[in-house]
Amino acid sequence: MPTYTLFVNQKKQLVEVEADTPLLWVLRETLGLTGTKYGCGQGLCGSCTVLLDGEAVRACTLSVEDAADKQITTIEGITAEKEHPLLQAWLEEEVSQCGYCQPGQILSAAALLNAKPHPTDQEIDDAMSGVLCRCGTYPRIRKAIHRAAQRKGGGR
Amino acid sequence: MKRRMHINRREFLQVLGAGGAGLTLGVFRLAPAQTQEGSGVFKPNEFLSIDPDGTVTIWVARSELGQGARTAVPMMVAEELDADWEKIRIMPALAHPSKYGSMQTGGSTTVRRGWEPLRKAGATAREMLITAAAQTWGVERATCRTENGIVYHIPSGRTLTYGELAGAAAALPVPAEVKLKDAKDYKIIGKQKARLDTPDKLSGKALFGFDFMLPGLAVAAIAHPPVLGGTVKSWDGSATKQLKGVKEIVQVPHGIAVIADSVWAALQGRDQLKVEWHKGENANLDSAAIEQYFLEKSREQGALVRTEGDAAAALSAAAKHITAQYHVPFISHSPMEPMNCVADVQSDRVEIWAPTQNPQWVQRMAAEVTGLALEKVFVNTTLSGGGFGRRLMVDYAEEAVDLSMRLKAPVKVIWSREDDLQHGYFRPGSYHALEGAVDDQHRITAWKHRIVAPSISAQLFPGQERRGNPDLVDGAAQVPYRLGIIAIDYVMANTALPVTWLRSVYNSANAFVNESFLDELAHAAGRDPLALRLELLPAESRLRGALQLAAEKAGWGEALPRGRGRGIACHACFGSYAAHVAEVTVTPEGRLSVNRVVCAIDCGQAVHPEGVRQQMEGAVVFSLSGAMREAITLQNGSVVQQNFDTYDLLRIHETPAIEVYIVDSTLAPGGVGEPGVPPVAPALCNAICAATGIRVRRLPLSANDLAWS
Ligand code: FES
Numbered sequence: 057m058p059t060y061t062l063f064v065n066q067k068k069q070l071v072e073v074e075a076d077t078p079l080l081w082v083l084r085e086t087l088g089l090t091g092t093k094y095g096c097g098q099g100l101c102g103s104c105t106v107l108l109d110g111e112a113v114r115a116c117t118l119s120v121e122d123a124a125d126k127q128i129t130t131i132e133g134i135t136a137e138k139e140h141p142l143l144q145a146w147l148e149e150e151v152s153q154c155g156y157c158q159p160g161q162i163l164s165a166a167a168l169l170n171a172k173p174h175p176t177d178q179e180i181d182d183a184m185s186g187v188l189c190r191c192g193t194y195p196r197i198r199k200a201i202h203r204a205a206q207r208k209g210g211g212r
Numbered sequence: 213m214k215r216r217m218h219i220n221r222r223e224f225l226q227v228l229g230a231g232g233a234g235l236t237l238g239v240f241r242l243a244p245a246q247t248q249e250g251s252g253v254f255k256p257n258e259f260l261s262i263d264p265d266g267t268v269t270i271w272v273a274r275s276e277l278g279q280g281a282r283t284a285v286p287m288m289v290a291e292e293l294d295a296d297w298e299k300i301r302i303m304p305a306l307a308h309p310s311k312y313g314s315m316q317t318g319g320s321t322t323v324r325r326g327w328e329p330l331r332k333a334g335a336t337a338r339e340m341l342i343t344a345a346a347q348t349w350g351v352e353r354a355t356c357r358t359e360n361g362i363v364y365h366i367p368s369g370r371t372l373t374y375g376e377l378a379g380a381a382a383a384l385p386v387p388a389e390v391k392l393k394d395a396k397d398y399k400i401i402g403k404q405k406a407r408l409d410t411p412d413k414l415s416g417k418a419l420f421g422f423d424f425m426l427p428g429l430a431v432a433a434i435a436h437p438p439v440l441g442g443t444v445k446s447w448d449g450s451a452t453k454q455l456k457g458v459k460e461i462v463q464v465p466h467g468i469a470v471i472a473d474s475v476w477a478a479l480q481g482r483d484q485l486k487v488e489w490h491k492g493e494n495a496n497l498d499s500a501a502i503e504q505y506f507l508e509k510s511r512e513q514g515a516l517v518r519t520e521g522d523a524a525a526a527l528s529a530a531a532k533h534i535t536a537q538y539h540v541p542f543i544s545h546s547p548m549e550p551m552n553c554v555a556d557v558q559s560d561r562v563e564i565w566a567p568t569q570n571p572q573w574v575q576r577m578a579a580e581v582t583g584l585a586l587e588k589v590f591v592n593t594t595l596s597g598g599g600f601g602r603r604l605m606v607d608y609a610e611e612a613v614d615l616s617m618r619l620k621a622p623v624k625v626i627w628s629r630e631d632d633l634q635h636g637y638f639r640p641g642s643y644h645a646l647e648g649a650v651d652d653q654h655r656i657t658a659w660k661h662r663i664v665a666p667s668i669s670a671q672l673f674p675g676q677e678r679r680g681n682p683d684l685v686d687g688a689a690q691v692p693y694r695l696g697i698i699a700i701d702y703v704m705a706n707t708a709l710p711v712t713w714l715r716s717v718y719n720s721a722n723a724f725v726n727e728s729f730l731d732e733l734a735h736a737a738g739r740d741p742l743a744l745r746l747e748l749l750p751a752e753s754r755l756r757g758a759l760q761l762a763a764e765k766a767g768w769g770e771a772l773p774r775g776r777g778r779g780i781a782c783h784a785c786f787g788s789y790a791a792h793v794a795e796v797t798v799t800p801e802g803r804l805s806v807n808r809v810v811c812a813i814d815c816g817q818a819v820h821p822e823g824v825r826q827q828m829e830g831a832v833v834f835s836l837s838g839a840m841r842e843a844i845t846l847q848n849g850s851v852v853q854q855n856f857d858t859y860d861l862l863r864i865h866e867t868p869a870i871e872v873y874i875v876d877s878t879l880a881p882g883g884v885g886e887p888g889v890p891p892v893a894p895a896l897c898n899a900i901c902a903a904t905g906i907r908v909r910r911l912p913l914s915a916n917d918l919a920w921s
């Protein structure tokens with residue numbers, strides 16, 4: 057089996073898996089990073105969203121081969137940053153219900169704020185429409201993104 | 213293949229059966245629990261304990277599905293305990309047949325059924341802590357007070373913390389009677405508290421069932437029959453066996469299980485399986501046939517559930533006789549976390565980790581499947597990534613127990629999204645025929661409603677039909693208005709499509725129909741829909757307050773241009789009273805945007821108001837999604853929808869502004885998880901009618917042409 061070098065949350069990791077293994081399962085099952093969630097496996101729900109070189113990607117449809125040698129950020133990486141503005145905003149707006157979709161929401165929001173430090177409602181809707189939340193936390197997600205943007209002018 | 217149910221219907225009735233009407237309060241014993249002698253831990257009952265370091269542990273016997281059980285439950289205990297909120301730690305309770313009462317998380321019962329026993333549990337502990345302090349100091353109990361985890365001796369100002377008193381309190385007898393606080397003295401109930409489950413959920417540390425691991429745990433994906441009720445004819449696993457990570461292929465009662473060392477390998481292995489299926493008797497069943505069946509059933513003699521006056525006479529004498537037929541589809545719960553369960557069956561014990569709403573049923577099921585005694589079955593309830601009623605069923609847990617028994621090893625059964633949609637139990641579809649009479653004084657003089665729908669209870673527990681009215685009339689029989697002449701009947705129409713309880717159960721369909729048809733009658737009578745409702749509701753109805761609050765906040769009555777409209781609807785269920793106003797825009801081409809939904813709820817005392825707001829917002833999104841485009845359909849005996857491309861849920865860009873207002877109340881709490889659901893679809897459709905003149909009588913909305921000119 058081939059070996060790949062992954063940079064996950066700024067840590068270098070060597071993994072030995074088949075080339076077409078989706079990054080989602082490498083993160084969850086090979087590296088034990090279960091914060092990234094499975095929701096559909098087809099790129100339709102956004103639960104598995106991570107950052108690849110700062111951009112939001114669906115880890116369930118991205119092969120490990122295509123993720124190799126790039127910077128990957130998961131929810132565990134966001135959390136490692138003390139008082140990350142997104143996490144603070146998410147807490148203050150009391151966004152989470154079941155919480156299952158929230159890692160994907162937060163990573164999508166991080167990519168948005170990387171690209172647009174002060175997004176409009178329209179830009180939030182455009183960037184976040186790929187991530188489903190069955191609990192219906194969308195109105196609070198909007199508020200929390202605005203709050204995070206105000207706090208720091210960016211998601212990094 | 214028929215599934216065994218491992219439970220009888222009566223066990224469900226207390227919580228779920230009657231849509232919130234006439235339920236009895238579960239009997240909870242507050243017997244002293246076992247504690248280690250001399251450990252210094254004070255555990256006066258099954259719900260809480262206090263450690264010498266002051267940590268208060270609260271056992272939560274209801275599942276955390278996102279609805280906030282693991283915050284609202286400790287709030288009720290901590291209030292009466294006068295605990296220091298910072299010292300609260302929660303523990304999910306292991307399944308037990310009786311010591312916590314019912315552990316089912318369904319019927320919006322967590323708070324309303326916990327209200328008495330949980331507050332009593334806290335108050336009992338507090339009484340004993342005061343006694344312990346008074347004895348330590350040699351003073352009268354009446355000279356002591358408690359606050360924030362500390363007992364104060366008022367005259368001397370001396371203090372002892374709950375932790376310091378734990379050992380002494382543990383030696384005291386448990387008082388039989390305790391006095392509960394007045395609502396005006398609440399410091400925690402009704403106040404803002406951060407949810408206790410949130411930090412771990414934001415950090416990715418929270419473990420859902422899907423995340424749960426044991427060393428060397430095998431993972432199984434099961435190929436289920438694509439046709440409802442199908443069975444395995446033959447299978448070929450040679451390609452699967454070639455795959456790295458695949459360990460074994462096993463035929464199980466409901467299909468073929470691929471056992472692997474990872475989820476990915478199991479899913480891939482299942483893709484490579486070749487299975488021939490016996491299609492069975494449903495091979496030709498499709499949605500059109502079910503709709504036809506409902507129509508035919510509607511022509512049968514209905515069984516009367518409510519009759520007041522002579523409807524036939526009133527209808528034939530009416531100035532206006534209105535008739536309408538409504539169609540409601542089957543829909544899926546689709547929680548974001550698909551079904552999964554870990555089971556470890558050993559010769560003398562079973563341990564299970566499941567995201568379940570029904571740990572006691574899981575326990576009973578496992579005892580029956582393995583032949584072990586109930587007390588040998590340990591069921592751990594993990595966090596659930598949503599539930600909405602789907603996890604009241606134990607089908608996926610049974611697969612795990614059965615498979616672990618066969619493999620003689622622990623195993624985790626995982627369902628893919630496709631499994632979840634294709635092999636779910638659904639909200640029943642239904643057909644409704646209505647008639648109404650309006651006289652020349654603009655009054656409603658008669659109301660007739662025939663409901664044709666499958667009965668969840670009859671399909672799940674055949675032969676154990678409940679006496680009196682079946683479940684399928686819940687929310688229809690209780691039409692709250694003084695309509696003069698009423699005739700409500702039903703025809704039960706069970707089908708092969710599996711059904712179960714979905715957030716608000718029959719109330720979602722029946723309130724859609726009731727509140728839409730009332731709107732039709734208001735239009736026919738030339739009356740304002742709000743004014744008519746207020747006129748028809750009895751003076752004491754708590755729906756009035758909710759309606760007035762929602763209407764006021766929404767600016768009811770302010771003029772809107774054509775193509776924009778407001779709709780109102782209300783409904784009472786699970787002990788609470790909700791009213792919503794929806795505001796929409798529909799372009800002449802028929803493009804709908806929902807601009808705003810204003811919700812008001814009278815849920816009695818709101819224990820965790822922010823949690824109530826979350827639940828109402830969630831209910832709006834959940835039901836808009838259902839009303840706008842969700843439908844499970846059948847073709848050749850198979851569910852057509854496979855994943856979120858064919859069963860899309862509401863997304864952020866379609867979500868309106870949502871405002872929630874809570875009616876001030878100190879009455880005993882009602883439910884909150886479900887009551888926000890039923891009024892959404894009718895408020896939405898009434899708004900569409902106000903905007904366009906088009907009356908929607910068939911859900912989902914995507915099946916309707918909303919173009920107007
Ligand atoms: S799991 Fe990747 S998009 Fe749904």
Ligand code: FES
Nearest residue numbers: 154155157189191
């Ligand atoms: S919080 Fe439950 S799915 Fe989003």
